[in-house]
Amino acid sequence: MSVANNESVADIKARNKELIQEVLKVYPEKTAKRRAKHLNVHESGKSDCGVKSNIKSIPGVMTIRGCAYAGSKGVVWGPIKDMIHISHGPVGCGQYSWASRRNYYIGTTGIDTFVTMQFTSDFQEKDIVFGGDKKLAKIMDEIEDLFPLNNGITVQSECPIGLIGDDIEAVSKAKSKEFNGKTIVPVRCEGFRGVSQSLGHHIANDAVRDYVFDKLDPNKAPLFEPSPYDVAIIGDYNIGGDAWSSRILLEEMGLRVIAQWSGDGSLAELENTPKAKLNVLHCYRSMNYISRHMEEKFGIPWCEYNFFGPSKIAESLRKIASFFDDKIKEGAERVIAKYQPLMDAVIAKYRPRLEGKKVMLYVGGLRPRHVIGAYEDLGMEVVGTGYEFAHNDDYQRTAQHYVKDGTLIYDDVTGYEFEKFVEKVQPDLVGSGIKEKYVFQKMGVPFRQMHSWDYSGPYHGYDGFAIFARDMDMAINAPVWKMAKAPWKDDSQSKLLAAE
Amino acid sequence: MTQNADHVLDHFDLFRGPEYQEMLANKRKMFENQRDPAEVERMREYAKTEEYKEKNFAREALTVNPAKACQPLGAVFVAVGFEKTIPFVHGSQGCVAYYRSHFSRHFKEPTSCVSSSMTEDAAVFGGLNNMIDGLANTYNMYKPAMIAVSTTCMAEVIGDDLNAFIKTSKEKGSVPAEFDVPFAHTPAFVGSHITGYDNAMKGILWHFWDGKAGTAEKLERKPNNSINFLGGFDGYTVGNLREIKRIFSEMGIEYTILGDNSDVWDTPTDGEFRMYDGGTTIAEVEAAVNAKATISMQEYCTEKTLPLIAEHGQEVVAFNHPISVKATDNFLMTVAKIAGVEIPESLAKERGRLVDAIADSSAHIHGKKFAIYGDPDLCYGLAEFLLELGAEPTTVLATNGGKDWEKKMKALFDSSPFGKNCKVYPGKDLWHLRSLLFTDPVDFLIGNTYGKYLERDTGTPLIRIGFPIFDRHHKHRYPVWGYQGGMNVLVQILDKIFDTIDLATNMPAKTDYSFDIIR
């Protein structure tokens, strides 16, 4: 399908540059100037992708981004399963994000576990006018009464909170004292802060530092005896079970996972983490802050890893093992060898069906680079990629370790740009979010949601790669894409008929 | 290793394998500081009691699992129902990402909507510049025929004045002076998505009929014989509006659907993405002022819109999401009377078929108890239908239902012998409902996708009718209005009843004597 098949890199670059210029024409001048800085064609050898990032979205252009609340409640805090996360403010934000992120967990929901529930202060006009602090205090009382087995509470601020001058810190402090030192975490993740989900990640990380780590009781008896092989998984949200299919590999190589941040995580695991010997970090964007903090404060090194596709998994297992002794290094080799036959079988089955297929991505802060290796393991090529809320360090990692010369790069892409890019580049697959999915499917382009795994997954780890490969094949080779054009309107077919 | 290439295991099989089960049990035991399982069990049982219910109902501040969304969602629903119209929500951008996702998860369709992307500086200085730039960008990029503005919490809290902002934006050349930018303030801390529907619809009619915010002459009404139709916020809008069009054509009625989003949320996959499709045209909205009457299918979605229309001299009538035979009879007779037409024989036949179906199957529904939750009008329509089937809508709950609705529901219960033991719960949430399902159990539950948690926890079989439906596909394509709609609802209820009987009777040598082949 791709038009780029026989093009040289130079051709591709020229075409992509032209494409960017063409797309920019739609904007008023001022907007075109601003958007131009976010679009580029990657030049190999450069240290970053040559785009500006983490800058305010332009009004009215249909950005795909969300907000800080989404970054804190939706990403970082929401999956901590034994705490109750109050969406503090009016009803909407919590309602739309209710259970939609597929953070898998084990627990009795509503009794000792609360992830797929929507707790909200459901602000009314009087709360806006007179402030919501009293209501918040009462909400905490009611939570204690009705959900006594919760292990803590967080307050996830929605836009109005920061605008009406509420003091959620004071309420949290007072209630924590009243409830015998219960962990109560006020989070200032109002949606207007920052420019995307990203600041919400940072604020949420800081809240873990201030309200979990800084309040640790040094005299508290440890839950477990430390071992030299203790690690914590940081930045895996267990979408469709991703953290589980990752954890199993770490344990099989001889490590002991003492905490998961934050998919299927618990408050105890957050508290355990300072005892880790190494923090292994999957989503750098959303949890690098707390990893750096733990390095400074507790001297815990951290190591980024990538569990998408066998090449990156093997590389990552070895990298993680390099922090430990030979026992673990051998463990890593053993794990890689153990799964080799499965990987060979998966690739033998799916690579022939996917070889040479072109992919365009647009995801959050990590996957636009992290999944590239998995596609390449299947013989596919990523020809365009971009981030909703990356910073320059993400684009550096992208440029230095992932993308090819000539790749089209789009930061905080607008609905219009993305559509036009896909229309012209004609990839065989687009990977992005729910808001984009149906746009491209209407155009007849196969699509997979790369936030929610399109309700599939896990995609992490060896077990996940089998599912990933199957899903990509299923998307691209589904018979439905041959039916998009009615036969009497399909030029190629009608010509064939005429010739007969 | 259980995963394999020949038969790839999905999450629901994969994690049941022994190696994962062991790993997860170990995690729980070693690192989670889990509660004593006996204590969890005790609490789980306690949460089923009358005592817990009383505590639960004594809640004054906390809301848990509400069945309502916020105003701007309703405003977006309205806006996409007008031809080439783009909803523009003034405020922070995260909300807009949520509305778009929410609709896309329900309809499995794209939903285009822009935001003015206000951030911290706008919180301090107001969002005027965001409006000025935003309107200009949207206008240039998406070439709309109209931009319909609403607001998020943020803009409301800082008090941005839409009317003034739009005027200023026009003066600054964002969009041409004569370009239509109707608006509605939609504070999320008042009402719910149905309030947002009402405000946005009213805003659009006010704009076109009442002089475009002071920039044009008010329209003078020249009454004609046409009828305006308002569907209200409706998860079945695709199926329902098409059904209404069919019925009206059959009746020979001249009509205008105000806010027809049935095409934009049902575009074909044929190689082209249609950002806009169908919808009420500006000319139609303007002409609608001349209509003889306006019909609202959902009273509680149009509490402010209908009075505005009435002020223009039209007759206005509101229904409560008619589903039952009687309600559809009433709807058709009212419309026929207003339009001065006869109800055609074809519809009488459709009616007869629905009555026939009810006669065939009502033995299976009669006397069964139901809990219903959803928007107030939907709840009313469903309860009315159940009463007609000889069932008892024992528990009816609307988080966004108010005092008037409560009264109306009670009157409905009083009108039927089957309503004797039925109770209505305005302003309550699904955690309240959870208690009720334990203390006052019913046979079936009717609600949206989130009802599946109640089904899991209480064992009450869920019939998915409502909004949003995320975990079943294409339900929105089937009408629930008109006799045909009643038929669809009937069949959906029956399917669940029969499935439930089959499930309870399929144990070999234990219960399968009742595993009947004919029911």
Ligand code: SF4
């Ligand atoms: S911030 Fe307000 S308008 Fe936005 S989603 Fe939340 S409740 Fe709705």
Ligand code: SF4
């Ligand atoms: S992987 Fe991407 S989408 Fe997921 S949490 Fe990280 S940044 Fe967000």
